[in-house]
Amino acid sequence: MSADVLAVDGITRRFGAVVANDQVTLRVRAGEVVGLLGHNGAGKTTLVSQVVGLLRPDAGTIRVGDIDAVADPAGARRRVALQAQAQAPINGLTPRTAIELAGRIRGLSPRRARAAAEELAAELDILPWIDQKALPDGGGLSGGVRRLTSFAMTVVAPTPLVVLDEPTNDIDASRRRRLWDAVRRIGDEGAGVLLVTHNVVEAERVVDELVVLDRGKVVAAGSPAALRGSQDTDLRLELQLHPGGADPSEVLDAVPVPVPRRVRPGRRVLLPAPAAQAAAAVAWATALREGGALDGYALAPATLEDAYLAVTTSEASDEAVTEEQSRA
Amino acid sequence: MPEATTTARPAAPPTAFVPARVGLWSSYRTLLRWQLGQAGSDLPMIVVIQALLAAGVVIGFGFLIPDISPESALFLSTGTPTVLLMVVGLTIVPQGVVRARTDGTFTYLRSLPVARPLLLLADLTVWLVVALPSVAVAVIVADLRYDLTLAFDWPLLIAASLLVTVTATAVGYAIAVTFAPMMAQVLSQVLVFFVMLFSPITFPASQLPGWFQSVHDVLPIRPAADLLRAGLVSGTYDASLRDLVVLVVWCVAGLALSTRALVRRA
Numbered sequence: 001m002s003a004d005v006l007a008v009d010g011i012t013r014r015f016g017a018v019v020a021n022d023q024v025t026l027r028v029r030a031g032e033v034v035g036l037l038g039h040n041g042a043g044k045t046t047l048v049s050q051v052v053g054l055l056r057p058d059a060g061t062i063r064v065g066d067i068d069a070v071a072d073p074a075g076a077r078r079r080v081a082l083q084a085q086a087q088a089p090i091n092g093l094t095p096r097t098a099i100e101l102a103g104r105i106r107g108l109s110p111r112r113a114r115a116a117a118e119e120l121a122a123e124l125d126i127l128p129w130i131d132q133k134a135l136p137d138g139g140g141l142s143g144g145v146r147r148l149t150s151f152a153m154t155v156v157a158p159t160p161l162v163v164l165d166e167p168t169n170d171i172d173a174s175r176r177r178r179l180w181d182a183v184r185r186i187g188d189e190g191a192g193v194l195l196v197t198h199n200v201v202e203a204e205r206v207v208d209e210l211v212v213l214d215r216g217k218v219v220a221a222g223s224p225a226a227l228r229g230s231q232d233t234d235l236r237l238e239l240q241l242h243p244g245g246a247d248p249s250e251v252l253d254a255v256p257v258p259v260p261r262r263v264r265p266g267r268r269v270l271l272p273a274p275a276a277q278a279a280a281a282v283a284w285a286t287a288l289r290e291g292g293a294l295d296g297y298a299l300a301p302a303t304l305e306d307a308y309l310a311v312t313t314s315e316a317s318d319e320a321v322t323e324e325q326s327r328a
Numbered sequence: 329m330p331e332a333t334t335t336a337r338p339a340a341p342p343t344a345f346v347p348a349r350v351g352l353w354s355s356y357r358t359l360l361r362w363q364l365g366q367a368g369s370d371l372p373m374i375v376v377i378q379a380l381l382a383a384g385v386v387i388g389f390g391f392l393i394p395d396i397s398p399e400s401a402l403f404l405s406t407g408t409p410t411v412l413l414m415v416v417g418l419t420i421v422p423q424g425v426v427r428a429r430t431d432g433t434f435t436y437l438r439s440l441p442v443a444r445p446l447l448l449l450a451d452l453t454v455w456l457v458v459a460l461p462s463v464a465v466a467v468i469v470a471d472l473r474y475d476l477t478l479a480f481d482w483p484l485l486i487a488a489s490l491l492v493t494v495t496a497t498a499v500g501y502a503i504a505v506t507f508a509p510m511m512a513q514v515l516s517q518v519l520v521f522f523v524m525l526f527s528p529i530t531f532p533a534s535q536l537p538g539w540f541q542s543v544h545d546v547l548p549i550r551p552a553a554d555l556l557r558a559g560l561v562s563g564t565y566d567a568s569l570r571d572l573v574v575l576v577v578w579c580v581a582g583l584a585l586s587t588r589a590l591v592r593r594a
Binding site: 052053054055056073074077078079082084085086087088089090091092093097101104105106107108133135136157159160 | 347348349350354355358359361362365366367368369370428431432433435436437438439440441442443593594
């Protein structure tokens with residue numbers, strides 16, 4: 001028996017002319033937290049919707065444990081707990097009741113569901129609100145408490161696969177940390193977790209594996225270290241351009257370090273810099289700044305975010321350039 | 329997280345994760361608690377609306393008829409429960425369901441590990457609880473105003489009330505899940521006027537042109553009114569088997585369309 005709790009193979013899903021998922025393949029193994037990263041509209045939620053049987057794929061297979069999720073969506077749903085991006089419908093209920101009901105739906109005994117609600121509320125630090133009713137139109141409970149309640153409702157009963165779609169939206173920094181700890185705990189207890197997020201920096205701390213989706217396609221996959229593409233000792237040179245200023249790294253020969261990739265989010269240009277060549281890079285950037293070609297620069301350790309931006313933004317900008325060239 | 333930690337982690341014991349099979353009855357009860365909890369805050373409001381609506385129909389429509397005869401008063405009054413049930417089913421239900429569709433509730437519930445038809449069943453149960461008091465509210469208001477002589481046929485009245493409520497709710501639900509949300513909203517508003525002004529509930533069908541009477545022979549509204557009326561004043565009014573058949577057909581169609589929308593994957 002394979003330890004895959006989720007095996008997505010070559011999933012394609014179109015909405016009219018838009019290909020929301022294009023041959024997506026990914027695995028989540030028991031005990032593993034897999035981050036699914038991507039910009040808005042990258043196709044993350046579409047993929048998740050197919051796993052829980054809300055959408056039917058045009059092509060490809062999805063297995064949840066031993067179940068073919070396309071042929072037997074009801075069987076798959078019993079093995080997946082989803083925290084959707086929309087808030088859970090808990091108006092009129094207290095977090096305690098909502099978590100208990102979610103546990104009962106997944107087969108917990110009344111006593112176990114009651115205990116689990118208390119434990120989770122304590123773990124996520126929402127005990128002060130546990131008996132406060134959520135009211136319509138966002139009253140009664142804050143967005144953050146609602147989101148944490150949704151999370152607790154999702155993980156209240158042990159489920160082989162847990163899918164969390166942007167679970168930290170609306171949540172304050174300290175409780176966000178508690179939530180990440182809980183996610184890690186659930187993985188360590190043996191569930192597979194698919195964590196859908198666009199928050200690269202936070203995801204990096206909890207995930208074992210990452211899959212990056214860009215316009216429906218998997219553009220990168222691997223462990224955070226592998227995805228960073230470089231040793232942890234590698235650095236990143238960030239050039240801050242003047243508004244409307246030219247990018248001095250555009251002429252690659254002018255750059256004193258090898259440039260395997262270049263990312264330009266807004267007025268910033270990110271260049272990887274091998275640690276050994278840090279001095280040369282700084283000297284070059286200092287000269288540029290003194291010459292007035294730059295607003296400023298920074299040298300920092302390379303992060304996953306750089307790698308993420310490299311596989312997502314750079315392609316977009318390349319395409320934009322190609323498009324402009326073809327029009328010209 | 330370093331790779332080594334991942335590979336060293338022991339595989340989960342598979343037995344710990346055999347998902348529990350929850351019985352249908354247990355799922356239904358849990359869903360019902362969930363839905364009732366959610367509707368709970370709206371319930372008093374809906375009962376107040378029903379009472380106001382009942383007063384509006386019984387008293388307001390009475391003003392339209394100068395020197396109202398006891399027969400007309402009885403006809404008007406015994407039509408009022410149907411007006412209320414139809415307004416709840418065809419207007420309030422679709423608006424609630426459309427809201428659930430647009431705010432993600434619908435999707436959320438569909439992603440739960442329950443047989444999806446149970447979602448409809450739980451919803452229908454809640455709407456029954458919400459709508460059924462209409463019949464009593466309407467009769468009480470009418471009796472206060474006109475001092476009616478009613479002759480209840482209890483089995484018929486109860487059966488008709490249940491059937492009419494389920495039919496109206498199922499059709500309203502089907503409208504909400506079949507049309508685009510905006511369209512469903514508009515349709516549900518238009519239906520209020522159709523029910524209140526263009527349906528032979530509070531006035532006899534004979535006042536309508538012939539072709540419009542035939543339209544109402546296949547719509548569920550007049551048959552619903554006739555059936556309920558026969559339950560309220562048995563002997564004076566009676567309903568036909570044909571009315572029953574028309575209602576049942578609409579009921580089944582509404583349930584089928586609603587279930588399909590809940591079950592099917594886009």
